[in-house]
Amino acid sequence: MKIIKTQVGIIGAGPAGLTLAHWLKQQGISSVIIELRSREYVEGRVRAGLLEQNTVDIINQLGLGGRMQKEGIVHDGVYLSFDQERVHVPFAELTGGRQITIYGQQEVVKDLTDDWLEAGEQLYFEAGAHKITDFDTDSPKIHFTDEGEEGIIECDFVAACDGFHGIGRKTMPQDSYRSYDITYPFGWLGILAHVAPSTDELIYAYHENGFALHSLRSEKVSRLYLQVNDGDHIDNWSDDRIWEELSLRLGTEGWSLESGPIFDKSITPMRSHMIDNLRAGRLFLAGDAAHIVPPTGGKGLNLAVADVKHLVDGFVGYYKNNSTEFLENYTELALRRIWRAQDFSNFMTTLLHKQDEHGSFTYKLQKAKFNYLKMSKAYKTTIAENYVGLPFESYEF
Numbered sequence: 285m286k287i288i289k290t291q292v293g294i295i296g297a298g299p300a301g302l303t304l305a306h307w308l309k310q311q312g313i314s315s316v317i318i319e320l321r322s323r324e325y326v327e328g329r330v331r332a333g334l335l336e337q338n339t340v341d342i343i344n345q346l347g348l349g350g351r352m353q354k355e356g357i358v359h360d361g362v363y364l365s366f367d368q369e370r371v372h373v374p375f376a377e378l379t380g381g382r383q384i385t386i387y388g389q390q391e392v393v394k395d396l397t398d399d400w401l402e403a404g405e406q407l408y409f410e411a412g413a414h415k416i417t418d419f420d421t422d423s424p425k426i427h428f429t430d431e432g433e434e435g436i437i438e439c440d441f442v443a444a445c446d447g448f449h450g451i452g453r454k455t456m457p458q459d460s461y462r463s464y465d466i467t468y469p470f471g472w473l474g475i476l477a478h479v480a481p482s483t484d485e486l487i488y489a490y491h492e493n494g495f496a497l498h499s500l501r502s503e504k505v506s507r508l509y510l511q512v513n514d515g516d517h518i519d520n521w522s523d524d525r526i527w528e529e530l531s532l533r534l535g536t537e538g539w540s541l542e543s544g545p546i547f548d549k550s551i552t553p554m555r556s557h558m559i560d561n562l563r564a565g566r567l568f569l570a571g572d573a574a575h576i577v578p579p580t581g582g583k584g585l586n587l588a589v590a591d592v593k594h595l596v597d598g599f600v601g602y603y604k605n606n607s608t609e610f611l612e613n614y615t616e617l618a619l620r621r622i623w624r625a626q627d628f629s630n631f632m633t634t635l636l637h638k639q640d641e642h643g644s645f646t647y648k649l650q651k652a653k654f655n656y657l658k659m660s661k662a663y664k665t666t667i668a669e670n671y672v673g674l675p676f677e678s679y680e681f
């Protein structure tokens with residue numbers, strides 16, 4: 285039996301777990317991470333790639349932004365398109381210079397993992413937590429299995445950063461929270477392709493065939509998405525069909541989409557999921573373990589990092605200032621931001637996806653919103669400030 289002692293035991297080496305570990309280390313608080321999957325699997329997992337200003341600032345402040353600064357692509361605005369008509373939302377201009385950076389989530393994960401391991405810190409891959417015990421005492425424990433050997437992390441606190449399917453949320457007493465769910469009747473087919481982006485900034489588009497998004501990863505790699513019906517299968521989508529549909533849905537007069545070899549494609553379902561309590565005794569949830577947003581607006585990773593900020597405030601208060609105030613307020617502070625992002629992600633999803641027949645009442649409301657966007661600086665500003673992410677101070681009320 286392997287026994288590991290640390291201050292904060294972290295389950296999951298995604299963006300939430302890794303950011304937490306680095307930030308605690310900077311504050312002189314020890315932690316150990318266990319991760320169910322292999323390093324190759326975690327680093328190869330293709331996810332979204334939109335970093336809010338806050339996220340970029342945090343990664344830089346942790347001294348981990350070197351490659352992101354070189355390879356990340358900074359954007360000052362975004363295009364929203366409806367029925368093949370495009371409007372530009374210049375968010376830097378509308379939000380006092382705030383920007384977003386395009387940099388793949390798995391690149392963030394690689395940078396944080398490399399640095400952690402190079403510094404000789406503890407991170408166990410293919411080590412799955414199967415039980416969390418004693419979280420209602422001062423000495424909680426994480427029970428895990430590493431290469432067939434049983435292990436226990438004995439710690440002061442457990443941070444469950446173990447994603448939507450992890451054990452953290454399942455361990456919370458069922459009467460300690462209420463959950464909220466929306467399952468959308470569509471998903472996203474996402475591709476990566478070896479082709480230069482056909483746009484300088486992201487394009488989100490409503491079309492009568494459904495939503496499409498043109499994003500990118502580098503000067504040579506584009507990332508694009510298509511709304512597909514729930515239950516649709518990737519085998520139904522040949523590369524030619526994907527490009528044809530992207531071209532149609534994203535199209536506007538005088539603009540065309542360049543196509544190229546597709547090297548990754550997959551379909552992801554879309555849901556919103558929330559619980560209204562993120563703590564049980566000394567067990568805390570952060571990131572996808574606590575909430576899921578639909579990807580329209582790219583909030584998932586940013587919310588995970590923002591949760592971690594509040595959690596670090598809590599642990600620093602506990603270890604350095606002998607105060608449990610921030611830990612006790614963790615749920616409330618984190619939930620303010622999470623609900624804001626839930627609302628924005630749901631707004632972007634319902635504005636831009638085909639939900640009902642083209643021409644229906646729902647469609648007319650979507651179109652009315654888009655027409656309002658064309659005429660109103662106030663509406664554009666609302667979208668811009670949510671898209672780039674509100675500063676942390678905004679939530680201190």
Ligand code: APR
Pocket residue numbers: 295296297298299300301318319320321326331332389411412413414445446447448449450451570571572573583584585586588
């Ligand atoms: N034991 C150890 N690790 C586990 C366990 C377990 N029992 N269960 C799950 N994990 C690991 C998963 O393998 C995964 O690597 O926890 C990690 C959780 O990472 P993410 O799913 O990336 O979640 P998070 O760090 O909260 O980041 C949120 O991920 O899903 C995207 O869009 C989302 O960008 C957002 C980000």
Ligand code: PHB
Pocket residue numbers: 331332333334486499500507579580581582583
């Ligand atoms: C991405 O680049 O993968 C991306 C960008 C914006 C989104 C979602 C995903 O809203």
